[in-house]
Amino acid sequence: MEFELNEEQKMFKESIKNFAEREVAPIVDESENEESCPVGLFSKLGKLGYLCPGYPTEYGGGGLGEVGTCIMVEEIARICSGIASGLMVQSGLATFPIWAHGSEEQKRKFLTPAIKGEKISAFGLTEPNAGSDAAAIETTAKREGNNYVINGNKIYITNGTICDFVTLAASTDRSKGSRGISTIILEKDTPGFSVAKMRKLGHHSAATGELAFDNCRVPLDNLIGEEEKGFKYMLEALNPARISHSARSLGLAQATFDASLNYAKERVQFSQPIGKFQAISFKLARMATAIEAARSLLYRVARLFDQGEECRKEAPMTKLFSAEVAIRVVEEAMRIYAGAGYLAESPVQRYFRDAILYCTTEGTTEIQELVIYRAFA
Numbered sequence: 001m002e003f004e005l006n007e008e009q010k011m012f013k014e015s016i017k018n019f020a021e022r023e024v025a026p027i028v029d030e031s032e033n034e035e036s037c038p039v040g041l042f043s044k045l046g047k048l049g050y051l052c053p054g055y056p057t058e059y060g061g062g063g064l065g066e067v068g069t070c071i072m073v074e075e076i077a078r079i080c081s082g083i084a085s086g087l088m089v090q091s092g093l094a095t096f097p098i099w100a101h102g103s104e105e106q107k108r109k110f111l112t113p114a115i116k117g118e119k120i121s122a123f124g125l126t127e128p129n130a131g132s133d134a135a136a137i138e139t140t141a142k143r144e145g146n147n148y149v150i151n152g153n154k155i156y157i158t159n160g161t162i163c164d165f166v167t168l169a170a171s172t173d174r175s176k177g178s179r180g181i182s183t184i185i186l187e188k189d190t191p192g193f194s195v196a197k198m199r200k201l202g203h204h205s206a207a208t209g210e211l212a213f214d215n216c217r218v219p220l221d222n223l224i225g226e227e228e229k230g231f232k233y234m235l236e237a238l239n240p241a242r243i244s245h246s247a248r249s250l251g252l253a254q255a256t257f258d259a260s261l262n263y264a265k266e267r268v269q270f271s272q273p274i275g276k277f278q279a280i281s282f283k284l285a286r287m288a289t290a291i292e293a294a295r296s297l298l299y300r301v302a303r304l305f306d307q308g309e310e311c312r313k314e315a316p317m318t319k320l321f322s323a324e325v326a327i328r329v330v331e332e333a334m335r336i337y338a339g340a341g342y343l344a345e346s347p348v349q350r351y352f353r354d355a356i357l358y359c360t361t362e363g364t365t366e367i368q369e370l371v372i373y374r375a376f377a
């Protein structure tokens, strides 16, 4: 079932699908095995206008809104979720605060080069003592003359080891809690800034880093929007990011289904393809149904967002639902593949390792549940 896309969106879907199969698929194994992010993809996609398809064309984007971002993320994630995760952060999370609240100078210096793939961005919110409770961050930014002096740590930061700048949450007044947080752009060459690679269960081709700030001096001009509005800006960025995260889950779920269907047609036991056993065919039927339900919800929410709705409950709903669908689908795939799925060279073992992350990033499933319930309470 094809979700109703307009002509421009359909053409974009076709183009990005071809790009993913031609340019991404051949480098997945090497990137995953060597645990390295293929950074060249940022500029390749940027030159074509595919990297940040949601932003307006005047900044180098595709002018295709959140639906366009989701199409890009879904198609790349169908090939590799690890690679999609870095592109997804670039296409929204890390650039959104600059787009929404940045000065024209910040847009010229950071947003446009990010959209074109000339600069890589990261979103620095999570810390060792502040995960779900993001308001508890301990990184500080103290004013000194024309600078902020930044001290603290961030962990699990996607694109952390390859970024040119970080869109960073730091407290300019810790006594105010979340109301004392500001969003500041920190460039990678800032003295006192260091990055360490974090190794992971899955998403090996994503460049995940632990960031340390030791008396990093950043110009006051790098403050995004107003001081002490940063927590609001970061949460605001998380909303569309949850929609595109849902597209990532969906892309992986679709890839898993496609692989499982092929395997069920090819693998013969008891003199017939295993897909002919009702136990296997019913699994595939349920996988396909869940994926279609997730796709319908996702693109409805993306379209709502493009119509100017905040989607405060709908964005976490689609994030939560797609994550659970992806996790269910990979579990079923492992049963369909059985022993063959457990081998290192099997495609589904990567999907299995990657999917389990979806209940954590962009807020855990439990945090989505909290946010959804609060919208009704």
Ligand SMILES: Cc1cc2nc3c(=O)[nH]c(=O)nc-3n(C[C@H](O)[C@H](O)[C@H](O)COP(=O)(O)OP(=O)(O)OC[C@H]3O[C@@H](n4cnc5c(N)ncnc54)[C@H](O)[C@@H]3O)c2cc1C
Pocket (backbone or CB within 6 Å): 089, 122, 123, 124, 125, 126, 130, 131, 132, 133, 155, 156, 157, 158, 159, 200, 203, 208, 357, 360, 361, 362, 363, 364, 365, 366, 367, 370
């Ligand atoms: C690979 C990867 C990439 C990431 N990329 C980024 C990034 O680019 N930028 C960034 O800033 N962060 C990033 N993160 C961090 C991610 O957003 C956090 O891991 C996530 O928010 C959860 O925080 P935590 O891991 O500290 O879990 P915790 O907050 O310690 O949660 C542990 C458990 O307690 C539950 N819990 C906590 N509070 C509540 C509550 N109030 N009610 C019910 N249950 C609760 C959680 O749901 C979870 O089950 C990334 C993480 C990973 C693993």
